[in-house]
Amino acid sequence: MLKKLSIYIKQYKKYILLVPVFVFLDVLCELSMPLLMARIVDQGIPAGDMAFIIKTGIFMVMLALGAIFFGVLNMKFSTTGAIGFAANLRSALFEKVQKFSFNNIDKFSTASLVTRLTNDVNNLQVTFIMGLRLLTRAPMMLVIAFFLAYRINARLSIVLAIAIPVLVIGVLSIISQAVKRFSIMQEKIDNINRVIQENLIGIRVVKSFVRADHENTKFRNANDDFTNSAIRAISLAILNMPVMMFVMNAATIAIIWMGGKMVSTGIMGTGELISFISYIFQILFSVMMISMMIIMSARAEASSKRIIEVLDTDIDIVDNPEFALSATLEGNNPALVPAAGEQDCPQVTAGKVEFKKVDFKYSLTGSGEDVLRDVSFVAEPGQIVGIVGGTASGKSTLVNLIPRLYDATAGAVLVDGVDVRDYRLPDLREKIGVVLQTNTLFSGTIRENIMWGNEQATEEEVVTACKDAQAHDFIMSFPNGYDTVMGQGGVNVSGGQKQRLCIARAILKNPKILILDDSTSAVDMATEARIREAFYHNLADTTIFIIAQRISSVQDADKIIVLEDGCISGIGTHAELLQNNEIYREINSSQQEGVLGQ
């Protein structure tokens, strides 16, 4: 797993490789201090050698200064390396996600993708910074301090040889239990957050059913559950410190006892005993640090797994390999695209759409049920094609195949006589305007949002598109007009206004094919009629697909496709279908009889 992620270190490799070097020097400086102090006590003081004491003292100060120097360098390099690595990783993830097909997007929920790109990467970043510092420092500290202690007195170091495993066992058994309890606690946190979130989203339901008490009880249970599990987990985790202190103190007492005897018999100097005692702390503290790292890496492991899952996802919709070369080149530097390559790529010119015996199933539904079965039809350039049918009859799926948001399972979708799979994706989608059922607007001004359709559009083109989409008037009614800043997701416009902005955005693209997936459902009928009117006059050359619930939205289309359970039940004009299609008649009458039915 580490190997997989380590390729993202890239340009920060030198920083990361240098960290252990600085750590080594830093540790060496720091650990020499007690040893030198021991010399002052054992050699300088008894001999009354002032010059030796001063010389050694100054040497110690120099070493401390050296330690500052190496310590700062270590921090500089580990920070730069770890955060740089995280930035590379984040960027690789983001680019990967941008390549995702609709199928890939459906597999991960949006929320989970966002968490992976934010929390998980940040988790790794924190772990990596800490790891880089501690994981190099603690083992070196442990080894060198143990070595020095051993050099001072081999017999005394037996105490350490006993203390270390005792501490390791103690700390690890606490940690392994604590990890379990922390994961329970995490569940409870998720639970509590879920209750809050649902309550906030459904606050109108809560209020209209007068369920505040019920919600409070629900929350109190979740809250108490969480508190209890937190206390259970944390109370165990805070045992670590007392255990460490206990082991350290026991070792200290043992060493003073044994060492004290040696000092008075002259085998060992007082200074050596004092420095030995300070090594106890260094060694045992390192052991603690290493165990802490184990916990942290367990947490990071979960995050890494989730990140790798995204990185390893196979993109199921990619350009025909023939274009792969020119595509990558273009991505890096447009100037490098060979002129010949450009000519080889087919382009959408007229907007003719043809379905040939198309079957489709979502690879993820698992049930393996066909969403579309044996769908064939032709839409000539400039035609308006209406698509009606019940919920889940496959309407959206059908139009999503045209810009290759999904690939047909069998059969072929042709645009201008060329299989959509033989276009370069950007070329194909450039010429197709899509207004999805779930619209998204982005933060920024209204103008910026509309200009997603065409970055180079002039003010006049923007206004024309908005007029066609019947959005101009309400935009102008805002104090700041086209410069009105939208909240994220377009929170400050109504559903119908949002839909009209999305239509304007798609029209501005000046597409050969325009797809409207139930995108006027929140627009009132009068306005919708005006939008359609504008299509007839101003987008006469564009092939338009309209998915609608309302018959009135499609009844004057050149061709209406009636879908039922993924199959075409009828194709024809409104009049024809009224004559020969039972389902269409039913839908129609269900909407008509109320109007002038009496």
Place this chain on the structure above:
Amino acid sequence: MSEEKREIKPQVESGPRHGPGAQMHFEKPKNTRSTLMRLVEYLAAKKFQLVLVVILMLISTAGSLAANYFLKPLINNYIIPGDFNGLARALVILACIYLVSVGATYGQSRLMLQIAQRMTNTMRRKLFAKLQILPLKYFDTHTHGELMSRFTNDIDNVQMAFEQSLVQLFSSALTFVGSIVMMIVLSPILFLVAAILLALMFFFARFFTSRSGKYFKDQQRNLGNLNGYVEEMVDGLKVVKVFNYEDKANREFQKRNEDYREAATQANFYSSVIMPVVMNLNNISYAAVALVGGLLTVMGSFDIGSLASFLQYVRQMGMPVQQISNQMNTILAALAGAERVFEVMDQPVEVDEGSVTLVGANKNTDGFVEVAHNGIHPTHWAWKVPMADGTVDYVELKGDVRFNDVTFSYEPGTTVLNHVSLYAKPGQKIAFVGSTGAGKTTITNLINRFYDIEEGTITFDGINVKSIRKDDLRKSLGMVLQDTHLFTGTVMDNLRYGRLDASDEDCIQAAKQASAHSFIKRLPQGYDTMITSDGTNLSQGQRQLLAIARAAVADPPVLILDEATSSIDTRTERLIEKGMDALMKGRTVFVIAHRLSTVRNANAIIVLEHGEIIERGDHADLLQQKGRYYRLCTGQFELT
């Protein structure tokens, strides 16, 4: 996330965005004193434990200070003279000191854990309960993320501070002061040497902390920018793909990622160098003390035991200096968090001055007799109106709703309803028709007092809705909204949300009435199928059917259907028509729908435009008037 449906949304002031994982660092509280006082109130219940914590803290600090001092007699009196019996005795005492000190340390953190957890538990509970009584207006102007972060980031910060920082800060301060005292006792001259370096340590610690504080702010701002962008682009990923926007998104992301990387590197560097710098300044202090102490000992004015114990104190000085400057920041962040939590708690709640209540009643010749509520529906519902003379009057709940000259705006300056007067006769079906933004939903939101009007009156069975207790008013009104909002739990749980004491049979009956029974039966576990709140396992239409069934379980006298069938296709809608008719029978019903076919059989259709009623009447009347409604209908008809 689904958004509240409202005709006109107030412009949401978007403050600094904090994406997931963003924490507030180093934010200064504004009103420290009063925030502190209120936190103290939360702690008041734990007075006894707190006193115990202070005692334990004193014991553990004194213990660790004493243990260090012990080195002096150990070395001078026993080790150097070779008194092993004395050494053994002394070590036993030392062991006791250690044990007490370790025990006290654990006891104190265990107690603080308990105190902090209970305290934040109470805070969360109060905050949540507060949210339940805040007016809807508050939710319109605050994002869910913002309110969530009160629960997560802010209360977490408080918890952290109380669980660890507070004790650490005090015990560090105690250790610090205690060490200084002990050093002075051991050797005033050596203390002067150590003091100079101590001052340096403090200076550097503060310097780097404030420096990194500045960069951390930068980092958080950049992280917010970055995460906000990620959220938006991933949320709108399908649109990104449809518009070939991937490269542009990548470029913008690169920019923000790089900005964040730079800021984060700076912030983390400055905060991380504190450790090596302070620790090694401490080492310099150690060296200087060893040097000067060594010289003093040679000159005979000091001894090895004292030097050893002095050096131990010097060693331990680095920790408290670092801790104090670290923990101060955590505590400031906690105060700022607590302040934000209290800010929510101080919001004015929904005004409810109503005294009229809703009771079940049986009708007899003299009027109404109140019946105790025992889960069985009474024959009638009545408003219990307290009179000035102390008696009560019962008014039958009929569902007579009148708007008298009502003017309303969500935000001053933008009138949503303008002098609206209307009259719904009991048992009638009243439909609202109009363009998006005409004020249809607003009218229903005023009937149940989600918002209060500033001009005019709304009466319910002749009683001003303002004098009806809000809970009772809303109990009398069932709502089915376009955004269905189900809760995590089984289908049955969700149906029972309508009436908590409803039996399984009641719920199934209601589901049958709403034509939801057949699809529920086909779910993997039938009525026990778990629903997730984002409802991925149900179609929008199925969710709407469940919401209708939920309202049917509530069995309210008045129903409000706000685009309740908008996601159900017209053929299915026709299939459930019978159920809907049965549901509406005998109730006053307010219907909002885009589809004219849904409203055609209403007793009165009210056509709204720009917050004003432009037409009213039944279907036939309106067609005869040949106005807006006529144009809407014929518009559709002509196209046939």
